Amino acid sequence: MRRASARGIAVVAAASALFGGAVALAPAALAAAPETGAITIAAPASVTAGDTFDVTISAPAATDLFAYELTIGFDPALISYDDATGSFPYGGFDSVSSGSGTVSFTHTRLGTSPGLTGSLSLITFSFTALTDGLADIDLESATFISSTSETATLGAPVTATTTVVAAPTPEPSATPEPSATPEPSATPTPSTSAEPASSEGSGPLAITGADAAVWIIAGLIAAAVIGLGVVLVLRRRAVTR
Structure with a gap:
């Protein structure tokens, strides 16, 4: 995907015009395309559905990186981008735009600020795992711009894969069996009081x-x-x- 990002260039041009930037003033003899080294994506190997996890895109060997735009693709059925997340290098202007299954990050230095150099974390952002499956996180395209307005693009997409594991189903807690209700103790039957011997017999011969x-x-x-x-x-x- 060797094509410059018009949007990224527009951001740089606007920033340069606004802050009297170095892009228009740089001598042509110094013009050189920015360098990044092999772009990498760091993401966890596996997560559990419902978890939030971070993804970091890095340039291990940047040279005069004044601005860049990164476009990420993902399966929205498996993971979702957490809005308002995005940690850029300090200083400059940042923007984020997201849609269904895609999110783009733009960063530019301002005015006469020098381009970034060295090992850089270009962006760190967050996803939420939705359901189990293999979630590919693709850096589909990228455009890099130097302080002299030279551009470079990503040679080939870069992909990281995170396995989303289904959240374990909690086992229902065993319903405690009701304790046996003690049977009421038998109410003792009152003993029949011995009736005093009758002074009168019940037969015809009884005498008293x-x-x-x-x-x-x-x-x-x-x-x-x-x-x-x-x-x-x-x-x-x-x-x-």
Whole structure:
């Protein structure tokens, strides 16, 4: 994708015009395309659905990097760009634009500021993992501009892949079995109080009180009479012999 970004150039031109920039004043003899080295994308190897994670795009060997624009592509069904995230190099003007499955980052130095040199973190931003799958994060295109308005573009897309793992399903907690309700203790049946022996018998021969005494005396008298009769009979027999 060797084509200069018109938008990136427009940003640099506007910044230079506004701040009396070095682009228009730089001697032509010094003009040179910016260098970046092999662009890299750092992203976690795996994340869990629901997690937020950072991605960093770096230039390991920048030379006179005055402005740049980076366009990132991703699968919006697997990950989503977290709006308002983007950490650029200190100093200058930054902008972010995002759509469905794409986000672009632009950074430019201002006025007579020198271009950036050395190992640089060009942008750090965040995604949120949505569902399980292999999420490719592609640097689809990039345009780099020097302080003398020379441009360079990304030779080939750069890709990092993050595996999104489904969040574990929490096991339902075991419902505690209700403790056995203790059975109510049997209410002791009140013992039947022994009824006092009735002074009156239930049969026809039952006797009680004064009636009993009368019958006892009568019985003794009858027994005495019978005994006396027996004695008399015996005596009479003895006499008759």
